[in-house]
Amino acid sequence: MHQILAISRYTLLEARRTRLLLLFAAVLGAVFVLAFFVSELAVTESLRMQTTFYAAGARLAAVFIVVVHVLGSVTREFDDKGLDVLLALDLPRSHYILGKLGGFLAMGAVVGVITCLPLLWMAPPAAALQWGAALVLELAVVTAFSLFCVVAFGQFVPAAAVVLAFYVLARSLTAMRLMSANPLSGADTLSHEIGRWMIEGLALITPALDRWPQTTWLIDAPVSWSVVFMLLLEAALYVVLLAGAAMVDFHRRNF
Secondary structure (H helix, E strand, O other), X not given: OHHHHHHHHHHHHHHHHOOHHHHHHHHHHHHXXXXXHHHHHOOOOHHHHHHHHHHHHHHHHHHHHHHHHHHHHHHHHHHOOHHHHHHHOXXXXXXXXXXXXXXXXXHHHHHXXXXXXXXXXXOOHHHHHHHHHHHHHHHHHHHHHHHHHHHHHOOHHHXXXXXXXXXXXXXXXXXXXXXXXXXXXXXXXXXHHHHHHHHHHHHHHOOOHHHOOOOHHHHOOOOOHHHHHHHHHHHHHHHHHHHHHHHHHHHHOOO
């Protein structure tokens, strides 16, 4: 366990020394200023407009920063051959994956908390806390998937492309299911049935991230904490499965 904690600690130190949080704070500041500008343009419901714009922009910024850092950090260790030296020690490969994942998850939690802080002023505290908790869980899933992709591909660009495709699919999966279930035409064709079953199959293995941190929680009414608890269980399941897949793929690699 001390080996895993040491790797997690140095992963967090890397994030601090690369000024990740400072960069993210600057991005959040820009998003907040843009949200304030949008609210000034609104004729009515200016606070709702500001909250909606900030929540949507900050969510995308948090996901982007976390994904780029995870992919860049692991890719840098692959390219600098520092991982070869680390694995030459008495260190199981599974401990390396768990240590990196623990550090990245902690970093994602800090990013989620920072993202949530301005919402305490723009929305009810309970709604802001629920939104922030759901964002932390979303970042955990995206972090685990990013780690799996960079271990599987070993390069930044293909791993980033797969993570981007996964995130777009997860954010649009519910809309795709609705469109396939209620087509405007061709509902009885074989191609439509095949496409519908493919989408339903993807829905079984892909988290519907559009249901996670929802802006409606902030501007309409907070949801029950049981919803957040169910998201916690779902996120934990995906993180465990992705961590296991990353360890299996990492064991088969030759360094």
